[in-house]
Amino acid sequence: MDARGPILGVETSCDETAAAVVTSEGTVVANTIFSQTVHTAYGGVVPELASREHAGRLPTIVRQAMETADVGWDDLRGIAVTAGPGLVGCLLVGVAYARSAARARNLPLYAINHLEAHAHTPAMTAPGLTYPYLVLIASGGHTSLVVVERPGHFHEIGRTRDDAAGEALDKVGKLLGFDYPAGPQLDRIGHSGHADAVAFPRVRLASGPYDFSFSGLKTAAAFDWKGRRDGRRPEVSLSDWVASFESAVMESLTSTLARAADELKIATVGLAGGVARNRRLRAQVTAWAERTGRRAVVPPPDWCADNAAMIASVGLYQDALRDSASADAFPGWALGTPYPGL
Numbered sequence: 001m002d003a004r005g006p007i008l009g010v011e012t013s014c015d016e017t018a019a020a021v022v023t024s025e026g027t028v029v030a031n032t033i034f035s036q037t038v039h040t041a042y043g044g045v046v047p048e049l050a051s052r053e054h055a056g057r058l059p060t061i062v063r064q065a066m067e068t069a070d071v072g073w074d075d076l077r078g079i080a081v082t083a084g085p086g087l088v089g090c091l092l093v094g095v096a097y098a099r100s101a102a103r104a105r106n107l108p109l110y111a112i113n114h115l116e117a118h119a120h121t122p123a124m125t126a127p128g129l130t131y132p133y134l135v136l137i138a139s140g141g142h143t144s145l146v147v148v149e150r151p152g153h154f155h156e157i158g159r160t161r162d163d164a165a166g167e168a169l170d171k172v173g174k175l176l177g178f179d180y181p182a183g184p185q186l187d188r189i190g191h192s193g194h195a196d197a198v199a200f201p202r203v204r205l206a207s208g209p210y211d212f213s214f215s216g217l218k219t220a221a222a223f224d225w226k227g228r229r230d231g232r233r234p235e236v237s238l239s240d241w242v243a244s245f246e247s248a249v250m251e252s253l254t255s256t257l258a259r260a261a262d263e264l265k266i267a268t269v270g271l272a273g274g275v276a277r278n279r280r281l282r283a284q285v286t287a288w289a290e291r292t293g294r295r296a297v298v299p300p301p302d303w304c305a306d307n308a309a310m311i312a313s314v315g316l317y318q319d320a321l322r323d324s325a326s327a328d329a330f331p332g333w334a335l336g337t338p339y340p341g342l
Contacts (some may be wrong), residue, residue, distance in 0.1 A: 009312025015084025080315030092134025158210025193243025
């Protein structure tokens with residue numbers, strides 16, 4: 001083990017099998033991701049199939065990452081692995097692999113919270129970022145608004161009360177006949193459309209000023225689409241309809257982020273999670289920041305989706321487990337709470 005060597009990161013929380021190598025200075029020297037396609041026919045992630053894919057792919061993905069980084073096991077200072085939240089079977093594959101490798105090589109093991117890693121992404125991609133900052137985490141499984149006080153110290157001020165933003169996009173995409181995941185297809189089709197063609201609702205909850213809700217919007221979209229299909233509502237082009245729906249989702253995210261930044265007087269905001277790859281969201285947040293004189297950290301699209309570089313990066317400032325053999329998966333591990341296995 002090299003005490004100043006790089007960290008190997010392992011991520012298997014859902015349907016991305018990923019490994020990365022990050023140096024002790026925080027430089028990402030390898031970031032390998034395999035995106036599972038087996039779920040396309042089912043319209044969503046099938047946990048059992050995802051677990052099997054991880055088990056079959058992970059050793060190769062790790063080897064590819066280490067070869068790209070030109071490091072061996074003896075060069076590493078430790079292994080960081082996603083221990084939660086996520087699908088329990090998927091998490092167990094990654095944890096079991098990392099636990100075994102750490103024990104075999106006598107390496108420290110870092111159990112990482114997946115949401116903490118997403119919240120850390122703006123700092124990872126913008127060295128020297130000033131704290132505190134406000135980050136919007138939006139994906140297929142999570143939608144949260146988090147104040148990052150400093151590395152490892154988080155305060156969730158808002159979250160979805162029902163569907164996550166990415167879940168709403170995928171379900172409406174399925175309604176339109178798109179394959180899973182539908183978000184990238186909606187982004188592509190809606191990019192050239194007119195966002196004011198259909199008046200979809202924008203939801204603002206009274207119970208939580210920074211909370212989100214997308215189930216009502218999803219239902220409104222389903223009724224509207226059905227009405228246009230059966231002739232009860234005027235026809236609109238697919239690109240205009242998608243642009244209008246996309247805009248409703250992204251404006252809800254952007255307006256809540258902006259309101260929280262204004263009221264909490266936070267000068268720097270960031271994006272993370274798979275939905276942060278959406279061009280409309282990225283443009284809206286960037287334009288708002290330019291208008292208001294704030295700094296918006298919009299990571300490259302590849303850094304927004306699930307990846308192992310963000311996992312390894314959190315391992316740089318976190319304490320290792322006292323006993324790597326005790327590492328386990330915790331699918332409900334809440335952001336900002338201690339590792340449940342302690």
